[in-house]
Amino acid sequence: MIEQIINALVTMAIGVLAAFVYFWGTNWLLDRFLGSDDPALPADQVTRLDRMRARIRPWLFLAPALLFMSVYLAYPVVATLWLSFRDRTGAEFVGFSNYLWAFQDPSFLQSIGNNLLWLIIVPTTATAFGLLVAVLADRLWWGNIAKSLIFMPMAISFVGASVIWKFVYDFRGPDSPQIGVLNAIIQAFGGTPQAWISVPFWNSILLMVILIWIQTGFAMVILSAALRGVPEETLEAARIDGAGGIRIFFDIMVPQIFPTILVVWTTITITVLKVFDIILAMTNGQWDTQVLANLMFDWMFRGGGDNGRSSTIAIVIMLAVLPIMVWNIRNANAEEVTR
């Protein structure tokens, strides 16, 4: 074990050292071989060398990052698309048959349905709660403590959160005392405790609660910062005009921070599309809770793995993300122009 830790630390040191040697070394080589400090050089030669170095240097700075991103992100996107048209081992071209399979497969269709439900409920609820907490906390003296506590689940892994909530949803026989909070409350109000995790529809909602619990803190932090950017004068003016707290909130605050609300909403949307740990840990897709990300993971290993089908599912997830990706790039480009 000690050996393992030492190995990790040594690798880290080697990695950092290698990166440093690369950056420093290539930079030195560039200046050494295309340097223009030699006073004997003619003026046009100096300008030519200067220009060459200025043209090469950015690529030296960028090269390792570009290499990593090409191998681990760009190439796989193309390869996944390619694999989605091939059989389970990737050996044979099968045309669109993986896609045709997908749209006839009950668990795929169920996943699409569940994903839509997640997309409708989770980003909206988490953003709404985040906004509510941000507005309330900014008015109260203990607001920062409250924000810290509501933010805390952000640090917890999806699997850890699943354990926490599975305990909340725990069910112990119909007549025994319940140790899960949810069933205990239901029992206290005279209801019948149930194994909620296996009750279709409601179990999906209960899984969503976990993600909402985690993402609300994120929404809160971003929206709280945006709310602080709303000029105090406009709020005060509305107050003097006799607008109540709720009207000020909906008529003045929300429109002013709407772009930020949109950013938060889209960010959570992407998280929803990618999250699979919660489903894997809680139900593994049983009892009608399957979602695309977990189905993809499932097909990746099921029966030795089906590269074609799981690639197809990955492409479907990617297509769902694509509009947001385009929107993000456009925003970034617009910003670039104003810079």
Add this chain to the structure above:
Amino acid sequence: MVQKSVDAVAYSSGDTPPSRPVEWGRIAAHLGLAFLVILWTFPTVGLLVSSLRDKDQLAVTGWWTALMSSQRNEVARLAKADAQVEENSVFHIRGNLFEPGSGRSVISFGLRSTQLDAARPGDTLSMRAGGMITLEQDGSFDWVSPTPFTHTRGPRLFYVAAISPQFTFDNYVEVINAGGIGRSFVNSFTVTVPATVIPILIAAFAAYALAWMSFPGRGWIVAVVVGMLVVPLQMSLIPLLRMYNGIAGWTGGESKTYLGIWLAHTAFGLPLAIYLLRNYMAGLPREIMESARIDGASHFKIFTTMVLPLSFPALASFAIFQFLWVWNDLLVATVFLGNSEKTLVLTGRLRELLGSRGDNWEILTSGAFISIVVPLIVFFSLQRYFVRGLLAGSVK
């Protein structure tokens, strides 16, 4: 209208606005926020409290009752005749129903399971095997008989015990050793530390180039980085898995190695790192850069001596992000490191425990707490940087 907004400016610059008689709105805000905070912290508190409870109590009572004592119907078998001692020609069998430190006390007892409340502590019952038994509240009993005991089978004593709240670290000891959490903790560290540190330097150089060097294609690269921020990891897994297997087959080595996962996490962290750092570096004052350039400093020198130290807050933000993300990751670890006993990280272990020990909440709660304690420490001690990073990464 104009007059009013002038008033507003006057208020905001010093004077306090007139206070209203009863601020119902404020009270509602206090209550509403308190409700939300309780709702949000209750599940985690439950986990922590449960992980410290005695496992027998944990299984039968809700954690919110942890501070109350619970009642349990229990049964004990008394000793056989050979345990008797003779004192002044009276025969005794003495003993205690409870282990020392079990936190139990007797509420009532009886000789049949249907007669649990036949007697109170201190009362005496006559036994079918002869003699009389007296049971005290602390569980000690004295079974007295004028004639020698001859029974060959210890009779049973039924009782209701009050179990006082008990907190223990036993669950942690068990999960660290038998549950394999200890091993996984080390594995998680092994994965996380290099995967957090290595991308920083690589990203910082790239970010500097994108922020302060002009070259053709810069806009394109920025756009690609922004696009890659949201590309689902699912898109990368299968080709990379095939690639790793291919390399392993070709070199005759392993396909699931720490090196493999370090490189994967490095690459997956780069888009966010470059994006965050570039935004931060682009905000550094242009004058400083330009005067340094005029003084003849090279880009390399400006970067290492000025930009890198100035960017510390952004570097810290990213480091925290990457640390939390890698530590909490299950997907990449499962795919690139596998599920073997030797290399299972905390998230993978926890998932495995959920499957194999799904009802042993003492194992699950303590295991989960161990897995979340490191991120919680990082989070609470460095929250400022974390928040700053979130803001830089999202608000446009």
